[in-house]
Amino acid sequence: MANIYDVARLAKVSTATVSKVLSNTPYVSQHTKKRVLEAIEKLHYSPSLAARGLTGSRTYVIGLVVPYDPDYLFSDPFLLEVIRGVESVANDNDYNVLISMAKSADQRSAYTKLVRTGYVDGAVTLETFEGNIASKVLEEQGIPFVSIGYSDAPNRHNSVSASDYTGAYEAISYLIKLGHSRIGIICGPSHFMSALEERMRGINDALQAHAIELDSSLLTYGDFTLDSGYKACNELLSSENRPTAIFAMNDRMAMGAMRCAREYELHIPHDLSLVGFDDIPMAVLVEPPLTTVRQPAVEMGRCATQKLLEMINADVREFESIVLPAELIIRSSAAAPHWGRANS
Known part of the structure; x- marks a missing residue:
């Protein structure tokens, strides 16, 4: 050589x-x-x-900072689709991608490990936790970065996200129009930041637009995994105030809820309607196919990487945050409630 x-x-x-x-x-x-x-x-x-x-020349390497441990990352189809988008643009521009993942229970480690390498031209970060760690670690080192998620910078600069508010609003509005008024919500972890706040805002606004108050007994939490969706659904279905529909804040939790509902011998959507969020590839393969909100995961990765390359090339120093559309995808897991159940 x-x-x-x-x-x-x-x-x-x-x-x-x-x-x-x-x-x-x-x-x-x-x-x-x-x-x-x-x-x-x-x-x-x-x-x-x-x-x-x-x-001091370019390394043609960009960092991809993932504040999750490897087990979580490689089991999440949505995150893998985002990474596919990042890699496609990097590859088209002859860049390599260096993935930096967190140690368990230490999201900051993903950022500090990347900084220690000393040879990335910039970074794409999955900024999902409270506190915007990237802005505190990467900015101190002068490393340009673009967040996939929500930036806490003034005027929300240099981030790419999906319209979480619109997606949740449309999902709840759809269930209400079908005739549901008791809608269970499977939320994500409480330490997650703006994406879930935006989805909750969309849920609340949709309910209020139809003169329905959010019932706290119909609100439960998971951690975006199948098992947590199963447990959260069991909590909802075992209560006296059983919902006629459930909106889960990601598809994996919706699929876990689907498995739980079957154990209760409930037919979907005849006895229980289910709606998810993300539109991962498995959403169309489950039975019945899952009604869900499609986030443009690949496009989010592509857009963030393209903007980062523009920053590295000094074409732009900062840009106004980009919000990509989310779309309600109607399949077969949601329908009008069984006669007599909606208001019983």
């Missing part, structure tokens, strides 16, 4: 000149630059990331 000394010998220049060409320093003649580039191409030389970092 060729190294910088081989390139310098073939081009008949110093290693310092090779470094200047690699870092695109302007003080190199076009003739010399041409010789160096021809030598690099002939030798198939690729400078190491560490060497690039030392010269």
Whole structure:
């Protein structure tokens, strides 16, 4: 494998000149630059990331900061779709993606580990927890980044999200129009930030628009996993004030609720309607296919990465946060409540 000394010998220049060409320093003649580039191409030389970092040139590596542990990340289809979007744009632009994940119960570690590497040109962050850790760790180091989620910066700059409010509003409005007034809500963890706050705001506004008050006994919590959806649904169905419909704040919890409902020998949607959020690939494969709110996961990853590359290229320093549309996808898991149950 060729190294910088081989390139310098073939081009008949110093290693310092090779470094200047690699870092695109302007003080190199076009003739010399041409010789160096021809030598690099002939030798198939690729400078190491560490060497690039030392010269101050680009590494063509972007960080993807995931504040979850690996077990959680690789079991979440929505997050994997986001990563697919990030990778597609990075790959199209000859960038590599370095994923930094958190240690269990320590979301900050995902950011600090990335900073310690010292050779990323910028980062895309999944900013879902309270406190916006990225803005505290990455900004201190001068690393440009774009958040997929909600930024706490003034005027909400440099973030890409889906319209959580609109998605939740449309989902609840749809269930109400079907005839449901007792709607169970399976919310996410209380330490999650703005995405769930926006969804709850959409739920409340939809209920109020139809003169329905949110019943706290119909509100329960999960952690976005199948098992937590199962447990939350069991809590709702075992109460005296059993709902006729359930809105879960992600598809996996809705699928867990579906399994629980079957154990109660409830037919979906005849006895219980279910609506999820995300539209992961499995949503269309379960029986019955899940009515859900589609978040454009791949497009969120693509958009965030494209904006990051614009920041790295100094085309923009900051941009007004982008909100992509969420869409209610109607399938077969929700229907009008069985006669006599809606107001019994």
